[in-house]
Amino acid sequence: MGAGRLGAPMERHWGVSASSVREPAPGGPDGRRREPLRRRANSASASAVGASASAEGVRRDRPGSYSGATSASRQRVESLRKKRPLFPWFGLDIGGTLVKLVYFEPKDITAEEEEEEVESLKSIRKYLTSNVAYGSTGIRDVHLELKDLTLCGRKGNLHFIRFPTHDMPAFIQMGRDKNFSSLHTVFCATGGGAYKFEQDFLTIGDLQLCKLDELDCLIKGILYIDSVGFNGRSQCYYFENPADSEKCQKLPFDLRNPYPLLLVNIGSGVSILAVYSKDNYKRVTGTSLGGGTFFGLCCLLTGCTTFEEALEMASRGDSTKVDKLVRDIYGGDYERFGLPGWAVASSFGNMMSKEKREAVSKEDLARATLITITNNIGSIARMCALNENINQVVFVGNFLRINTIAMRLLAYALDYWSKGQLKALFSEHEGYFGAVGALLELLKIP
């Protein structure tokens, strides 16, 4: 949370989960373990210890503060405050599964500037912009690149890079090898990993992290990215006829009047925020049944190893072999409760029977897992929207990356169960908003 947030009028409770989810990295799969939602933890919790004291009310230290900063770094911070920061400009979001990194590549560098540019800075720029993959697991989402962006008076391109959190030590090591600390730069980082890896950054990389609240960053990032669009196209979109593969269409949505807005961030877990204005929002709830659950269960049930693989299997499976539907019980619609026959009565309900367990494929199981988790998120989001009296719901987070099945299902479920009252919206840069928010914080862009 940003500095000063504690006494602020809005009640936010927890942090958001971060966004990313498992993205596998290019080179390999890995995306898996990612992202748990950070403090959101509160979401589900059940764990043992008396966790019930929920998180709210809990004191958090303010990110945004430079704990234990040395006087040198304090100076740096001071200078930061006065003018725009030195290059390089990064925003970092370290989730439980994935690290999201945004990098601003200035394109308006003058010859003079280029001359002055220190070697290490130049090498970073060249390394990041001339590759689309880094090591075996880092990936640049080239299709998401935002071109000709003006930030703090500088023109350039914004790059979106992700790698698994378990490669964080290698990243820090690289920072040390490339002598980042000599650049006098500040790393603005959000996500739980900003805390978890803070000490490593300091002792190994001689880098001081500026820790930022993930909910603040998330909201800031979304609003900003939506305002700049997507290289001339709309950032935000929705689905028309989501249940009909023939007629289903992805259409742009104008989020010019975003408030109030229910923001559902599906990372490893899920956080749900009600946003009333740029800086008035609260965390409504969260659930531990998120992208991490989908991927984790798929690994156990099918032996798959990447998020892509899990989704690919799901796309070929049939969940109705696994789930017990209303029509399996009532022979058709259950009119008394207004339940359509196709609705799932019991997720995995058919798996109570030995014969049916033996008759399902891994693809069917992957599909059922995806449907179960997605429906549940939709259902919780819908109840939150009703309780908060909000009818626009924006779903973000890396669970949705390349996951059209889930997006269409969310769109359909929200529309169907709310009888058209609720609209599900999505955003092109689904998992990167936290990192963008961190970058904005670095640049002091309000």
Add this chain to the structure above:
Amino acid sequence: MAECGASGSGSSGDSLDKSITLPPDEIFRNLENAKRFAIDIGGSLTKLAYYSTVQHKVARVRSFDHSDKDTEQDHEPPYEISVQEEVTARLHFVKFENTYIEACLDFIKDHLVNTETKVIQATGGGAYKFKDLIEEKLQLKVDKEDVMTCLIKGCNFVLKNIPHEAFMYQKGSNPEFRFQTNHPSVFPYLLVSIGSGVSIVKVGPGSWETTGLCSALLSTGCMSEPCQAQVETEDRFEWIGGSSIGGGTFWGLGALLTKTKKFDELLHLASRGQHTNVDMLVQDIYGGAHQTLGLSGNLIASSFGKSATADTEFSKEDMAKSLLHMISNDIGQLACLYARLHCLDRVYFGGFFIRGHPVTMRTITYSINFFSKGEVQALFLRHEGYLGAIGAFLKGAEQDNPNQYSWEENYAGSSGLMSSSPELCPTQRPRSGTFDLLEMDRLERPLVNLPLLLDPSSYVPDTVDLTDDALARKYWLTCFEEALDGVVKRAVASQPGSVDAAERAEKFRQKYWNKLQTLRQQPFAYGTLTVRSLLDTREHCLNEFNFPDPYSKVKQKDNGVALKCFQRVIHSLDALGWEERQLALVKGLLAGNVFDWGAKAVSDVLESDPQFGFEEAKRKLQERPWLVDSYSKWLQRLKGPPHKCALIFADNSGVDVILGVFPFVRELLSRGTEVILACNSGPALNDVTYSESLIVAERIAAMDPVVRSALGEGRLLLMQTGSSSPCLDLSRLDKGLAVLVRERGADLVVIEGMGRAVHTNYHAALRCESLKLAVIKNSWLAERLGGRLFSVIFKYEVPAE
């Protein structure tokens, strides 16, 4: 009762599978007279309901009949006692595993003699599957009833008729089960039924207007005697939502992950697992920083978040545990969201996922507390498994208007709470021991709240919760065990002409002894354990074996002796000055209360010294100041204007009521106070019953003009309480009494005796003045209260303005 254990006798085994032995004396009792059947067939358990009649012997008293052969003048009894047969209505519920269904149907067919029943109401998922079997075996037509409708009807029925039906479950706290007293305004409430999926239903009058009206009705005590229309509104429900993640998900996904096929085994696995090996926790993401951030690191950030790896093997236990948490949390979260949307703060949970499993009750409770921040209560039901069968039965019995009556759980015929819990008996689930029973007696008269209760919703009759207080529990259980011999002896002695009295008494001993042992193991088996429930259970067991009134002869004799002394006592009282007389009257009440065959310390004295008299009793009493002594305040009050009407709950027969209560009543009458004297409807120990009180009053009236004119003019009214307990539950009183109390504007309540004024109601808050008095005839209790044997409680209370 019918002992339909005929299967043991050589000829009847033919149709029964030999491998299945039905416990003969225990289940399917009273089948001969059964009518109206209902059956609820679930995924693994069948619940059968039937309505039957029970023949009881009852002791009736009849006013003196001069043709009576007993002519011995000195010991002429004041009235005669005859034992008669009485027929009462009882609901039987039997729960057994589906594997027994055929054997059970055969058994029923063989024993069902003269029923006129043609139809059986059926509900539950298995009703279709077994339809043909039932129709063929029983020759009854199966009428299929909607599952949810039955569930709601059943739920409303138990919530209304079983005092400690609902409970909160808090693992590790003491006690783990916190039973709720019946809330007079239970509607609307949320019922979350966790079967293979989850249904969330709002029950009760739907619109807010109706709700307001309804709570107004309920608070005036109409609840126990609802008009049909009201029942219909109460049974109204709305399906407000659901979730596909339920018991079927736990079972199905659990079976896939662990290769464990049985639900109970999965739960057992889960209870041994460590979910933190599988789930991604907050601390896994934040490192150690969650502490400085004030986050609880143990919260689950992502269920199964750690299982996304190819190179780790996870144990079955850990996965099952993680799954259990995931599902329980999710259901709890949705329940809270729905509760919030509908502004409700109580959620009842049912369905096979819950059904008495401590593991799931624990995780659901945790989740509800967590997500609602303690604002929503998760409640469970003792008879949750029976709701469908009860509801189906009620559906079929609508023309009998079962909701017009009050019902009472019969402790003798019912198994306790957790009889099939896997956690309590994890290993052995004996093939034939899995029959679970519930029996409910129909009361002849509807029961309602005493209108004078200050706050019916917070009234708790019992003074000490023995589930809470281990020391007291131990003492009382032992005390009742030790008294058992005496009770058996007394029971046999009360039926000298009966050839099988000894045998029945022995069965009674066994039954009650077993109940006591069950309660030692599971104090919460029948709701909150109290001295009252121990006493009531004993009465139920005695009745079960046809010892309806073991003290009838004792009471007869005591009443006769006391009546002879009445005039002398009145004389000496009348000779006293006003102030002296008031104290003497109170001492008389207290001394009379010493005569109590229910108290061991006293019954020892009475047994050994039959001449022990009123005067000796007075000498036994503690001198003032008493242990609790507000006599001066009472005396002061008596100097003021008379009360309009006093309601007096009497205790024992004989000296107590005749030489203690009646002189006191007479004084009140003389002051111009009307008196309602309320006595038990049925016998309990040597407590005076309503019918005995009528005779006693008649005899006193013959001697005393004050009482005579008061009776004649309706200033002294004898009423029945609706109870057959040595204790007193002011929330379940005869409706006629409640009406009268309101009509007459009673402004003084006198409660007498240990059972009614100490074990119960000691803390009861009333809207009018009250007098609670008792002699502590138990040294353990006396010591606990800081006094000694025969210490006196005299508690006069005036409600705050």
